[in-house]
Amino acid sequence: MNERLENIRQEIIEGAKELSNSKSAYEFRKKFTDSKTGKIGLLMKEMKNIRPEERAGFGKGVNELKEWALDYFAKVEEKIKKAELEKRYESEKIDVTEPSTEIKKGNLHPITQMRNQLIDVFAGMGFEIYEGSEVENDYYNFTALNTPKDHPARDMQDTFYLSPEYLLRTQTSAGQIHVMENKKPPIKILSPGKVFRSDDDATHSPMFTQMEGLVVDEKITLCDLKGMLDVFVKKIYGEGTTTRLRPSYFPFTEPSVEVDCSCFECGGKGCRLCKQTGWIEILGAGIVNKKVLENCGIDSEKYSGLAFGIGIERTAMLKYGINNIKLLFESDLRVLSQIDD
Amino acid sequence: MLVPLSWLKDYVDIDITPDELEEKLFSSGFEVEEKYEVGKDISGVVAGLVEECEGIPDTHLHLCKVNAGEQGVLQICCGADNVRAGGVYPLALIGATVYMTAKDHKTVEGVMTLKKGKLRGYESFGMLCSGVELGVTENMYPGAGYNGLLELPSDMVPGTDVKKELGLDDWIFDIAITANRPDCQSIIGIAREVAAILGKEIKFPAIDYTETEVKKEGFSVEVLAPKLCPRYIGHYVYDVTIGESPAWMKRRLALVGIDSISNIVDITNFVMKEFGQPMHAFDYEYLEGDGIVVRCANNGEKIVTLDEQEYELNENNLLICDKKKAVALAGVMGGLNSEIRDTTNQVLFESAKFARDNIRKTGRALGKHSDASARYEKGVDEYSTFFAMKRALHLVEELGCGKVSSTHCDVNTGNSIEPSPMTVSIKKVNDVLGITVPDEEILRIMKGLGFDPEINGDELKLMIPAYREDMESYPDVAEEVIRLYGYDKVVPEFMPAAKVTMGGLSLKQKRELKLKNALCEAGAYECIHYSFFSPSDLDLLRLPEDDGLRHAIKLINPINEDLSLMRTTLAPSMLNAISRNQKKGNLSGRLFEMGSIFLADELPLKDYPKERPTLCIGIFGENENFFTLKGMADHVAKTVCVEFEYEPAVKTFLHPYQTAVIKCNGEEIGYLGKTAYEVCDSLDLRTDAYILEINVEALEKYYENKPVFVPLPKFPMESRDLALVMDKNITCGQVEKVIRDSCRYVDSIKLFDKYEGGQIRKGSKSMAFTVDFRPADEAFDSETIDRFVNKILKNLKNSLDIDLRS
Structure with a gap:
């Protein structure tokens, strides 16, 4: 009897050596362990033919064989599976340095990106966004902004006219007037948009984008302008950036200032970007000329205002190091796809 | 605008370096776009006294022993024809930098550094220089134009650096002037600002002269277009001798880029730069009818300007005429017919104010520009118009090139050239700035600007000079205060008084x-x-x-x-x-x-x-x-x-x-x-x-639309594929519409196959759709779905003659 069990054991050990894959391993195991047809299963069925006094011994022997077999098969199958996986992995070897699959995604125009960043900064300060029209009339673009009839800025050289009365706005400041005519203080408005000047050369584009900011409230002063612009440059160019005001002239502000920020490239030490001065000119600003307020029916004794105008192309070009304004309007995919901030 | 430091120093004491001056101008609103030393490329050139000078046989060269003071006596080989013993010339020492010239000795080809040389076997320890090699022209220093050595004064101490003598240590500032400050488009204007910045007095140039008894009887000026010409001053000068201007005047003009022409013409240009007032001089002999008429041109009227160009004009162009003809295109250029010649002996000087937009429009329309028109376009004030004439007449006397008659015509529209009073509240000035500037500082700044200030409590009384046409009310005063008090004193604040507003995108x-x-x-x-x-x-x-x-x-x-x-x-x-x-x-x-x-x-x-x-x-x-x-x-x-x-x-x-x-x-x-x-x-x-x-x-x-959430179906979706045959002109959209309209449980319809060809009849096509049915209250059994499909097929047949593909 023990001999039979031992033979089966030997048969399993020998047979297992031939196994090459998990399917044959499964078949081989079934050949022994299947409760109806397996060799060990069949042994169990012989139980009833065994003499009662030998039954316990036989049963124990068969059970031991079964346990041993299950354990043995498990080990064998695990080994085979492992070998199989190794083979599979190896067959799926790739060259990880091959190019990636491109994710087809576009992005906003650098001007729009810059515009959104500026809007974010000023929206947080309570500015609403007002987009005026590109076509303006003479009054809103010039007269109401205290640009007298004989001012050089009104000349045909600078302004595109559509009729003697209508023109393409030369500055987003035109929007100030519409806002102030329709809204009473407190006013905090940011007015981004396309503007037009009759200039077309290496550094000028006949169309470009400005963002005008306007605050009208009680007791608005130069100190407020400085404080607000300090926050603005820190958010756009980095925490270490500071501003400097210096006198300038715009017809619609008095006093008027040019605003420089400390060079974010060199930190003010002097470099090529800031032409060794440590400062970069970023925008024009000032206290709203009281004549402008009065032109809009706002009491200039009670209220005062500040205004600033940022060239978005220039801001974006400085921030991203774009070297030619014309590139921004040529829609070359090689340019557009580079800036995704 | 080009401003030579030496010229500026005539009117104000400047005791700071050019760098410091640049910084101060910048922070008070005058950006210096460029600043350079006149002799920026020249160094190591001293006065050299030639003690011995001997010709080198068979050459044009001379071998010289040149006394260079502390540098000792140097052997120099020189090819210039005017070298002689006893002469003092600029001597470029070894290591000096001077301009390199082409073979013509005139064309500058760059800057070179002197090295020890050897000519025809003779060593040369430096070079005696011409004007060109030092970048000095005849107009900058008399004798510098000679194509040979530049002669220095014989009493110049050998070894002294020549830059001071030749004016090469002077500085040129190119200053950007904002549109609100046309009064600073002149040397005097900048001098006034510098005086205010430095707290110095301005030294006004001499404007005195003596009028003789001589009078041009019957001479008159008539202005027919007072809006375009609010002021016209004419003055008759006789016994004129046309000649060269003195060296100092030629040099000044050269430094600001103007060629010397003759004493009379130079005076007009000099005054234009000094006072910012364009002037013109007519040869009186060629003016007909003893009078000037300022009027608009007739349509089609023509004029030939000084540069011999003919222009056809229209009624928008302003003309200066005598009693018979046009003699100048007002504010732009004089006429050829009355230009100053070598033989001129009587002159009519003109100093006038013209409306800036009219000058600009004429210039643009005719494509004609001049220094005068550029100046007029920016705006000229009558204060300058008035004083410029006096200055010009003074210079006529000073140069001795004519006699000042008592024929003087001043046609004006009543604008005063006296200072006008202005009173502002100090509180309002400070309210614009957001800081409180001490009264004594306000007084100091206003005084420096020549506003003659007085403070009584909150009241600041000013007298605004006529040339400050930009000063209108307290914000202008605030700007003047802060630009000279310093923008760096503005304290950053964050709108402490402003009301809260809601920001963001609409x-x-x-x-x-x-x-x-x-x-x-x-x-x-x-x-x-x-x-x-x-x-x-x-x-x-x-x-x-x-x-x-x-x-x-x-x-x-x-x-x-x-x-x-x-x-x-x-x-x-x-x-x-x-x-x-x-x-x-x-x-x-x-x-x-x-x-x-x-x-x-x-x-x-x-x-x-x-x-x-x-x-x-x-x-x-x-x-x-x-x-x-x-x-x-x-x-x-x-x-x-x-x-x-x-x-x-x-x-x-x-x-x-x-x-x-x-x-x-x-x-x-x-x-x-x-x-x-x-x-x-x-x-x-x-x-x-x-x-x-x-x-x-x-x-x-x-834009108000929002996505609406549809609860997930409780029961599984059922789907059926339908392959349909139809006329090939029927569109997918038509089929989808019929399917959708046939059953309210249809959820999505997807086209998954199209076929046209042999297996179906000609003129037809097949389209296959997957139709999803979305159960509502209970799961659909297959009989229900069949019922839906049959209805769909029936409708497709009836409306579009579509069959199920067999």
Whole structure:
């Protein structure tokens, strides 16, 4: 009897050596362990033919064989599976340095990106966004902004006219007037948009984008302008950036200032970007000329205002190091796809 | 404006370095665009006394022993013809930098550093220099123009650096003047500012002269256009001797870039630079009828200017005339007929104020510009008009080139040249600034500017000089105070007094940004194109002559024809962008632009045109087709929570069978399609291109739409595939509509196969759809689904004669 069990054991050990894959391993195991047809299963069925006094011994022997077999098969199958996986992995070897699959995604125009960043900064300060029209009339673009009839800025050289009365706005400041005519203080408005000047050369584009900011409230002063612009440059160019005001002239502000920020490239030490001065000119600003307020029916004794105008192309070009304004309007995919901030 | 430091120093003591002066001018509103030393390239050149000078046989050279003071006596080889023993010349020592000249000894070819030389076997320890080699012209230093050595004064100590003697240590400042300060377009104007900045007194130049008894009887000035010429001063000068100007005047003019012509003409130019007042001198002999008339030209009237150019004028151009003819184009240039000649012996000086816009318009219209017109365009004040004449007459006397008669005509419109009083509240001035400037500082600053201030409590009383036409009220005073007190004293604050306001984007702005972002997700790059385009762009679209898109607003003064119309469609800019990309080798891509088109009711424009926000998408490349673009359109629809419908359509610039109009709730809002091959050809496109335009304004009414959540079905969806055979002209949309209308449980309908060919009858096609049914209250059994399908098939048969494919 023990001999039979031992033979089966030997048969399993020998047979297992031939196994090459998990399917044959499964078949081989079934050949022994299947409760109806397996060799060990069949042994169990012989139980009833065994003499009662030998039954316990036989049963124990068969059970031991079964346990041993299950354990043995498990080990064998695990080994085979492992070998199989190794083979599979190896067959799926790739060259990880091959190019990636491109994710087809576009992005906003650098001007729009810059515009959104500026809007974010000023929206947080309570500015609403007002987009005026590109076509303006003479009054809103010039007269109401205290640009007298004989001012050089009104000349045909600078302004595109559509009729003697209508023109393409030369500055987003035109929007100030519409806002102030329709809204009473407190006013905090940011007015981004396309503007037009009759200039077309290496550094000028006949169309470009400005963002005008306007605050009208009680007791608005130069100190407020400085404080607000300090926050603005820190958010756009980095925490270490500071501003400097210096006198300038715009017809619609008095006093008027040019605003420089400390060079974010060199930190003010002097470099090529800031032409060794440590400062970069970023925008024009000032206290709203009281004549402008009065032109809009706002009491200039009670209220005062500040205004600033940022060239978005220039801001974006400085921030991203774009070297030619014309590139921004040529829609070359090689340019557009580079800036995704 | 060019300002030589030496000239400035005549009127104000400057005891700071050029760098410090630049910084102070900058921070008080005068940006120095450029600043350089006149002799910036010259160094190591000293006065050399030639002690011995002997010709080298068979050459033009001389071998000299030159005393260079502390540098000792040096052997120098010299080729100049005017070298002689006893002469003092500029001596460039070894290591000196001077200009290198070409063989003609005149053309400068760069800067060179002197080395020990050897000429014909003789060593030379330096070089005796000409004016050209030092960058000094005849006008800057008499004798410097000679094509040989520049002779220095014989008493100059050998070894002394020559830069001071030759004026090469002078500095030139090129200063940008803002438009509100035309009074600073002059040396005196800048001197006034520098005096205020440094707290110094201004030394006004001499303007005294003696009038003789001589009078030009009957001489008169008549101004027929007082608005264009508010002031005209004429003064008659006789016994004139035309000759050269003194060296100091020639030098001044040379430093600001003006050539010396003759004493009389130089006086006018000198005064223009000094006072900022253009002047003119007429040869009186050629003025007919003893009088000046200032009037507008007659249409077609002609004048020949000093530079022998003839101009045909119109009624907008102002003329200076004698009693018979035009003698000058006012403010721009004098006439040839009355110019100063060598023989001139009587002169009429003119100092006038002309309206700046009129001068500018005339200059632009005729394409004629001069130093005088440039100056007038910026604005001249009558204070200068008045004093400039006095200064010119003083210079006539000082130079001894004529006698000042007592014939003086001053025609004016009553403008005063006296200071005018102004009173402002100090509190208001400080309220503009946001800081409190101490009264004594305000007094100091106002005094420095010549405003003669007085303070009584809150009241600041000023006397504003007539040349400060920009000073109108307290904000102007605030600006003057802060620019001289220092902008660095402005303390940053964050609107402590302002009320809180709600900021951020409006719904419309948010939706437009969402649309743009959605298109980026769909693989498209945003473009921005000019708002104007070309008439040829409309031809590109092959539009008929009467097409509405041709009703574009014209620019009166475009840069060129290609930028002369306001866009009525965004498509041409997009097509051109695709073409440009392909020319640069970008053969596939997706682009979009959100911009305005401009629609006018009436041309020429009588009212604001409609600016309609419009979306344009352009896609190109081998992987694109009509349906990829349609996918982007549907993506746009989903972004604003609407659905688009599409109907076949025809556009002149699109494929006749691959074009559709886009509708939203029945309203036509745009189109999409494949670009017609004719258009591709004219753009040299190498791949197919597809284009879409949507009127974004028409979507605005849906901006409030929000996505609505549909609960997930409780029971599983059931689906059936239907292969259908139909006439080949029946559209997918028609079939879908019938299916959807046949059963309310239909959820989605997807076309998954199309077939046309041998296995089905001619003129027919097969389309296969997967139809999903969405159960409501209970799960559907197969009999129910069969019932739905039968109804669908029946309706398809009845309405479109569609059969199930057998």
